[in-house]
Structure formats: C-alpha cells, structure tokens
Amino acid sequence: MTDVTPALAREAWRLAEPLHAMIYFAPEVRERFAALGVPAGTDYFASRGAALGPVGPAPVVATFYNFNPALVARALPAAWEIVTPAAALAARLDAAGAALTRGLGDAVGSPEMAEAAELARRAAESAGAYAAGRALFAAHADLDWPQAPHLVLWHAQTLLREFRGDGHLAALLVAGVSGLQSIILHAASGKANAGFLRSSRGWSTEQWADEAAALRERGLLTGDELSDQGRALRDGLEADTDRLAAPAYQxxxxxxxxxxxELARPLSRTLVKAGFLAPAMPPRR
Known part of the structure; x- marks a missing residue:
C-alpha cells in the first residue's frame, strides 16, 4: 500500500468538504432549530458545540478559536436552557439528511455514495488513533454513527474536518497567531472578505484594527496585504496542517x-453549483 502524501490527503479532504460544509448554510438547520425555539446565531454554537456537552463559552471559544468570546457567551450556556445537546445533535443530523437529499436527489442512494461513505468512515475511524490534543475531533468521534450512507459520509467528513481543524489550531499556536489574527491573515491573502470574516466572527472594527497593527509590527502585513514574510508564514501553516491531517488517510x-x-468530486460539485455553499448565513469555520 502506497503512503498517502499530505498533498493527496488535502485533495481528498477538499473535494469532500462541501458535503459537510453545506450544513453551515442550509436553511434546514435554521428551520429545525427555530422549531426548537433556538434563536438565529445561537444555533451554530449549539449544533457544532453540542458534541462537547452542555458547556459554557470557554471550551467553545478555545476549540472554535477565531470567534469573539463575547459572541459565544451570548449563545452559551443559555442555549442549554432551551435545548439539550442530544436534541441539538439530532436536529443537526436531521437537517444534514434533508439538505443532502434535497441537493443530491437519487444520488444519496447510489453505489457511489455507499462506496464514498465506506472510504470516508475508514479514514475517520482510523483518525481516532491520533486523537491526542484534538479535543473537537475527539468529542465528535465519540458520537454514534448514523446508518444511511449519505449521513455516514456527512458524519465522516465532519470528523475529518474537525481532525484537520484541530491540527490547524496547533500550527497557529506554535506560530503565535491568535484566532483573530488568523482570520486577518486569511483576509489579507485575498481568499476571503475581511468585512464578512470580521462581522461573522463578532469582532469590532477597533479590535480588527488593533490586531492588524500587531501583525504589521511583526512584518506579516504590508498595509492590508500579506508581506513576503506573511505569505511564507501562511504557506508554512498550510503545509503543517496538511502534514498533521495526513495520518487519517493512511x-x-x-x-x-x-x-x-474521485467519488466526492461530482457530489460536491452538484451542491456547489446548486448554491449550497452560498453565504445566505455566515459560514463558521
């Protein structure tokens, strides 16, 4: 068996990622949480954070990394007075199933879906051997597996996303880059809108400006763009993230x-073309 390179692991994650990431945009999520009485905005922290249990804001701030703690504190632990973590997880899974069925139609029951689900599950389950230091991944890995293949694929990609994300946070910590600084650098790369990132993560213009100034002092920004040093830092962070994610796919x-x-590409492309990743509501990463 040939080893999986970090580049190939990244490609497998990237091409399957829309199958998970659509959950941050799908109206089915808001519908189900609204039916439970959970306010808009709170549903994101309740649904993704529910795997941690009925926690307050601190564990979510730590593991989600780039959100303003004040924003998280408005959602948690108040959400648990409305809905239990188990109910939040059930609502999220139900929304995922409904959204994928709406977006993919008969493909949810196809042999290709079943094969992709089996491969992704093997990778996600094997990642458990590398769970040390990966709190958000470990919390989700402790959940029961769904039965339907399209939900198995969604859950597996959820685990692989959190596995990769936890590794990314480790790389950011080693590099001395805070959560707010990480999204400022992301915006400076030209791959995301600064105003959107700032508002969706709950940061003020003053907080953003202060951290951008700190990054300029480090030589990582020139104006609002990455300096050569900043580009090198980001390239290194991505390389470290790819390397730390690769063991899951071995x-x-x-x-x-x-x-x-190969199997995930057409499924993800269908969702992207249908607008399933359009930011009708702010995406959270």
Missing part, C-alpha cells in the same frame, strides 16, 4: 484516498 493508501476524492 489507512486508505494512495489509491483509496484518490478514489475517495
């Missing part, structure tokens, strides 16, 4: 990881 071998990417 169980598949290079052929299996490539096959997962």
């Amino acid at each position: 169980v598949l071998g290079a052929d299996g990881a490539a096959r997962l990417a």
